[in-house]
Amino acid sequence: MPTHRALSQEEAKGPLNVKEVTTASPAALQVQIRIKAVGLNPLDYKQIYDNYRVSEYPWIGGLDLSGVVTEVGEEVTHLQEGDRVATAAVHFIDGQPAAAFQEISSSDANIAFKIPQIVGHDAAASISINYYTAIVGLCLPEHLNLRFPALPHPSNPAPLENLQPDSDAPILVWGAGSGVGKHALQILRIAGYTNVLATAASHYFDSAKALGAKEVFDYKDEHVVKNIRAYLGDAKVLHAYDAISTPNTISKLIEIVNVGGTIATVTPEGQDLLPFHGAAIRRAGIQGAIVISKTNPEHWEFGRRARELIQDWLQYHGDDKRFKYFFNSTYVIPGGLDGGGIQRGLEMLGRNENHGKKIIVKGI
Incomplete structure (x- = not known):
């Protein structure tokens, strides 16, 4: 052998x-x-x-x-x-x-x-791990079920035009300085979402905005939840992606995400918090990217689409900087x-x- x-x-x-x-x-x-x-x-x-x-x-x-x-x-x-x-x-x-x-x-x-x-x-x-963890949590139907991105193609040269009206709905990414968080911001950007909020350490603010965040908040600020709620006003947050996923981060997101919303996490942490709030908590880590792709034909197809997207994304050399991979x-x-x-x-x-x-x- x-x-x-x-x-x-x-x-x-x-x-x-x-x-x-x-x-x-x-x-x-x-x-x-x-x-x-x-x-x-x-x-x-x-x-x-x-x-x-x-x-x-x-x-x-x-x-x-x-x-x-x-x-x-x-x-x-x-x-x-x-x-x-x-x-x-x-x-x-x-x-x-x-x-x-x-x-x-x-x-x-x-x-x-x-x-x-x-x-x-x-x-x-x-x-790979950062990308698949992010796209599964954001786009798989049983997780956040957000729009799957599309790159410019001869059959659809301008995929960001004429998008659904939910493109400006607030979406929150917690942990935008992490590898998973950075990929989440980029995926949301090429999917056409324009009202993405993020948390990160202050020295990541500029890079988070370059990747697609509209506004960034310092997660170390003791008033971070209050600051995000004040920024949102009456707007509802129904989709949040927690790229860190500790009991502390999930408990903060529970204070922000509205009843009926969904929080995608990358670890099993926080599952015990679910009964105390009207938001659903979905584990959307790398296990979701691969395990389910083996047990469900629809998930296998999602894995194929995700593979082809990153493969094409790495080769994109068009003029529209919104589609550049960082x-x-x-x-x-x-x-x-x-x-x-x-x-x-x-x-x-x-x-x-x-x-x-x-x-x-x-x-x-």
């Missing part, structure tokens, strides 16, 4: 060590990828250091990756060997062969998207598997030393 190297954790909260593991062949709807770079996420840190949602040991982590296709499953038609791709490798669903902290990943082909030659693997590895700011660490780059990156995440940048480890 062929093998490759992986960064493995043998026991809960134990050290990470490189070892040889069996290389899995891709299943019918999977793609095998030779990984070139990985992006680190807070969930990676929680799994390695807090044993969060780890079902078995030895454990191989990692969620965001980019690389080159080495083999495709027999039912995969949109990819072929040699394609440069990025994807979200959700190993706690697809199994550890899908994980990113190894040389080769075999994972769900439906959300693996091609990357243009002008986009490097470092930048590509910063996209990459996450990144902090790139060399070292791959052998040089301790992943461990250094995870430690930086734990100390909050990334300062809003996506940590990328190259040289896998």
Whole structure:
């Protein structure tokens, strides 16, 4: 059996060590990828250091990756060997062969998207988890059910013209300085929503507005809820996306979102708050992006549309700046598997030393 190297954790909260593991062949709807770079996420840190949602040991982590296709499953038609791709490798669903902290990943082909030659693997590895988490929470019918974006196309050269009257309804994104929050703002912008409010630290105000926010509020301000309500006046907020999703952030959103509205969250936090308010709380994290796509044909189709959107978005070179894709700011660490780059990156995440940048480890 062929093998490759992986960064493995043998026991809960134990050290990470490189070892040889069996290389899995891709299943019918999977793609095998030779990984070139990985992006680190807070969930990676929680799994390695807090044993969060780890079902078995030895454990191989990692969620965001980019690389080159080495083999495709027999039912995969949109990819072929040699394609440069990025994807979200959700190993706690697809199994550890899908994980990113190894040389080769075999994972769900439906959300693996091609990357243009002008986009490097470092930048590509910063996209998938943030993007899929955001678009599922915003657009999936059982979450916020907002309009799915459309890019200019010969059959629809001006998709932002003649939109529905709800385009100026207030939508609130909490945590616009995070990678998920930044993608939420961009998705809402290209979908034509013009009255997007956001919270962020004050040094992110300008970037949040550049990404699509009409007004930004400092989440550190003790009067942030009062300030948002004062700005809104009589306007109702029926859609809110919480890109942070702690009990504190959700409790604040419950004070803002009107009865009958919906709050999309990225973690299970806050579910116990639901009975005390007329707003629905929907978990819309990355699990929604992939798990449901495997169990429901409509969700699989949503995943396909989301994949094609990001693939086309990265290649958009038109004159309308509203459709430009803005990459996450990144902090790139060399070292791959052998040089301790992943461990250094995870430690930086734990100390909050990334300062809003996506940590990328190259040289896998």
